[in-house]
Amino acid sequence: xxxxxxxxxxxxxxxxxxxxxxxxxxxxxxxxxxxxxxxxxxxxxxxxxxxxxxxxxxxxxxxxxxxxxxxxxxxxxxxxxxxxxxxxxxxxxxxxxxxxxxxxxxxxxxxxxxxxxxxxxxxxxxxxxxxxxxxxxxxxxxxxxxxxxxxxxxxxxxxxxxxxxxxxxxxxxxxxxxxxxxxxxxxxxxxxxxxxxxxxxxxxxxxxxxxxxxxxxxxxxxxxxxxxxxxxxxxxxxxxxxxxxxxxxxxxxxxxxxxxxxxxxxxxxxxxxxxx
Amino acid sequence: xxxxxxxxxxxxxxxxxxxxxxxxxxxxxxxxxxxxxxxxxxxxxxxxxxxxxxxxxxxxxxxxxxxxxxxxxxxxxxxxxxxxxxxxxxxxxxxxxxxxxxxxxxxxxxxxxxxxxxxxxxxxxxxxxxxxxxxxxxxxxxxxxxxxxxxxxxxxxxxxxxxxxxxxxxxxxxxxxxxxxxxxxxxxxxxxxxxxxxxxxxxxxxxxxxxxxxxxxxxxxxxxxxxxxxxxxxxxxxxxxxxxxxxxxxxxxxxxxxxxxxxxxxxxxxxxxxxxxxxxxxxxxxxxxxxxxxxxxxxxxxxxxxxxxxxxxxxxxxxxxxxxxxxxxxxxxxxxxxxxxxxxxxxxxxxxxxxxxxxxxxxxxxxxxxxxxxxxxxxxxxxxxxxxxxxxxxxxxxxxxxxxxxxxxxxxxxxxxxxxxxxxxxxxxxxxxxxx
Numbered sequence: 129x130x131x132x133x134x135x136x137x138x139x140x141x142x143x144x145x146x147x148x149x150x151x152x153x154x155x156x157x158x159x160x161x162x163x164x165x166x167x168x169x170x171x172x173x174x175x176x177x178x179x180x181x182x183x184x185x186x187x188x189x190x191x192x193x194x195x196x197x198x199x200x201x202x203x204x205x206x207x208x209x210x211x212x213x214x215x216x217x218x219x220x221x222x223x224x225x226x227x228x229x230x231x232x233x234x235x236x237x238x239x240x241x242x243x244x245x246x247x248x249x250x251x252x253x254x255x256x257x258x259x260x261x262x263x264x265x266x267x268x269x270x271x272x273x274x275x276x277x278x279x280x281x282x283x284x285x286x287x288x289x290x291x292x293x294x295x296x297x298x299x300x301x302x303x304x305x306x307x308x309x310x311x312x313x314x315x316x317x318x319x320x321x322x323x324x325x326x327x328x329x330x331x332x333x334x335x336x337x338x339x340x341x342x343x344x345x346x347x348x349x350x351x352x353x354x355x356x357x358x359x360x361x362x363x364x365x366x367x368x369x370x371x372x373x374x375x376x377x378x379x380x381x382x383x384x385x386x387x388x389x390x391x392x393x394x395x396x397x398x399x400x401x402x403x404x
Numbered sequence: 405x406x407x408x409x410x411x412x413x414x415x416x417x418x419x420x421x422x423x424x425x426x427x428x429x430x431x432x433x434x435x436x437x438x439x440x441x442x443x444x445x446x447x448x449x450x451x452x453x454x455x456x457x458x459x460x461x462x463x464x465x466x467x468x469x470x471x472x473x474x475x476x477x478x479x480x481x482x483x484x485x486x487x488x489x490x491x492x493x494x495x496x497x498x499x500x501x502x503x504x505x506x507x508x509x510x511x512x513x514x515x516x517x518x519x520x521x522x523x524x525x526x527x528x529x530x531x532x533x534x535x536x537x538x539x540x541x542x543x544x545x546x547x548x549x550x551x552x553x554x555x556x557x558x559x560x561x562x563x564x565x566x567x568x569x570x571x572x573x574x575x576x577x578x579x580x581x582x583x584x585x586x587x588x589x590x591x592x593x594x595x596x597x598x599x600x601x602x603x604x605x606x607x608x609x610x611x612x613x614x615x616x617x618x619x620x621x622x623x624x625x626x627x628x629x630x631x632x633x634x635x636x637x638x639x640x641x642x643x644x645x646x647x648x649x650x651x652x653x654x655x656x657x658x659x660x661x662x663x664x665x666x667x668x669x670x671x672x673x674x675x676x677x678x679x680x681x682x683x684x685x686x687x688x689x690x691x692x693x694x695x696x697x698x699x700x701x702x703x704x705x706x707x708x709x710x711x712x713x714x715x716x717x718x719x720x721x722x723x724x725x726x727x728x729x730x731x732x733x734x735x736x737x738x739x740x741x742x743x744x745x746x747x748x749x750x751x752x753x754x755x756x757x758x759x760x761x762x763x764x765x766x767x768x769x770x771x772x773x774x775x776x777x778x779x780x781x782x783x784x785x786x787x788x789x790x791x792x793x794x795x796x797x798x799x800x801x802x803x804x805x806x807x808x809x810x811x812x813x814x815x816x817x818x819x820x821x822x823x824x825x826x827x828x829x830x831x832x833x834x835x836x837x838x839x840x
Contacts, residue, residue: 167677168655168677171652171656172656173656173658193440193462194462253474253477253478256475256478256480257478260478260479260480265480265481344463344467344471345470345471348430348432348461348482348483349430349459349460349461352461356461356463359463359464360461360462360463360464361435361464362464362465363434363435363436363437363464363465363648364434364436364465364592364647364648365436365437365647365667365668366436366437366648366651366671367677368435
């Protein structure tokens with residue numbers, strides 16, 4: 129009897145899990161399906177799910193109108209670049225806060241997070257002027273700098289919580305053996321925190337990839353990443369859903385595939401230390 | 405210190421690199437059919453001007469507006485040519501943000517521009533942006549449904565005539581709705597229609613002393629009429645419908661009457677997308693007891709920001725994209741039906757265009773009926789038409805649009821919506837220094 133209850137519960141949870149999973153995945157699936165429709169079928173009521181005339185016309189149109197590779201390259205450079213620089217800055221910072229905290233460490237962490245609470249549009253004009261004067265508008269360098277700074281608080285916070293899980297005694301032992309500070313961070317701390325660092329890195333690449341305020345406002349033609357590519361397919365007068373869906377599918381494909389392959393790392397990192 | 409020098413060095417190298425290709429024009433534009441076509445014809449321009457390269461930045465309308473406004477207000481210099489609406493042109497020209505277009509060449513023929521459009525893009529007789537395509541608003545209706553319902557819509561209908569026809573055409577059992585009007589909140593969405601509608605009912609946004617007029621009977625009449633009509637003969641969920649949603653409804657045969665931008669005619673008569681392509685009739689924007697057809701006028705124009713270092717090349721491009729020869733270029737490549745409409749008299753005098761576009765005459769009539777310098781029946785201190793040409797209008801228009809959208813959705817009464825529109829407009833206009 130008890131066994132059947134367990135099976136039933138298992139079944140319920142499995143179905144519930146799948147239902148929630150499908151619910152969350154549905155918009156992506158729908159975008160994907162819409163990208164193969166004509167503009168007419170894309171807005172048809174009742175909506176057509178699978179039985180329509182599949183066409184590649186939208187992908188053809190998107191390819192012929194924009195330079196997809198240029199946007200992808202920009203996205204990769206900006207998201208990976210800003211994440212790597214962010215990590216290089218955040219690892220020492222998180223080390224300091226986790227292993228030699230002071231009275232004010234919590235305040236510093238809170239202050240860092242508070243910078244995320246301001247709506248970005250509030251600093252648009254000042255930043256735009258700085259970028260103009262330094263010649264950084266529409267450059268990858270400028271975007272890497274901005275995204276590094278924007279995501280830095282999150283990187284520091286995440287790394288800080290991971291580092292807190294590592295016993296300070298191990299680092300002490302390394303120091304006893306004569307390891308310098310640099311060696312301690314590179315050879316002792318980092319290898320132990322790899323799952324945490326990896327998931328921080330992946331999450332930040334995704335955040336930077338999807339960032340659509342600064343990447344749109346500080347770029348024009350040269351440094352525009354995939355967010356600008358998507359924004360060019362919405363039209364105030366004329367139907368655009370199918371083409372927009374094709375552009376969106378192309379824009380999310382690389383990051384989706386990356387997420388797919390690294391999901392083990394991501395999950396491991398996010399649950400790091402949770403069982404202790 | 406070293407790293408700072410390096411960073412500055414890197415920054416200046418990057419800055420220099422943008423000067424290296426001195427004659428690359430960066431053009432910001434919206435993603436509308438006519439603009440996309442222009443982008444595809446780039447080669448014709450670069451062939452004629454081998455020393456000028458074109459770089460396109462296409463963006464969604466709202467993103468584009470935010471983007472180019474930031475750039476021009478800070479003199480960022482990211483763009484050499486900007487696609488801007490008739491709302492921006494007079495405001496930006498007065499700020500000194502746009503270069504007057506006085507070097508467009510002998511072939512440009514300014515006198516050929518439609519007078520209403522010319523007036524909308526000129527300040528003190530000087531052209532500040534060159535119109536690429538223009539539109540007004542008109543009535544589009546299903547001739548077959550009208551016949552079935554036994555109604556006739558005249559060439560210059562009144563709102564009562566439209567309401568009567570819409571009610572008779574409605575058959576909710578077959579999901580056929582007599583009328584589709586914009587309901588989605590936004591200064592360029594529902595407020596475009598409602599401002600034009602109020603103009604035709606004798607209403608105005610402000611009196612001569614900039615006092616908001618939502619407490620006046622004209623606005624109440626217009627809004628009550630709109631909400632009642634939509635309730636009785638409109639589609640469900642109309643408060644989230646904009647141009648594209650109504651276009652989809654009309655194309656799939658679910659609307660009897662659609663009142664919107666004239667450019668819609670080319671979509672609904674295109675048999676590739678529209679099920680009702682051969683059953684569309686047209687009429688002027690309805691009147692409400694005055695000789696006022698709403699004065700809806702919009703054009704997308706090419707302007708040159710004052711901060712550009714490539715003004716000469718930019719003028720060459722603007723001239724290429726908006727002169728008469730461009731029309732012929734599009735016609736030769738894509739047919740007369742795909743020529744950008746609504747800017748030049750010569751296009752409407754062309755018999756080939758009239759043959760390819762059965763809506764040409766009514767479009768011209770609608771555009772000629774619009775007067776942006778005197779948009780309302782009573783006197784007003786502003787120019788415009790379906791919008792008020794002051795910088796504050798984007799914010800106020802959208803906020804008022806939200807009240808009226810709520811009235812349409814039924815979550816607010818008409819009187820309540822008007823009251824809060826009056827209050828918020830008064831507050832913003834006082835803040836803006838218009839009301840002392």
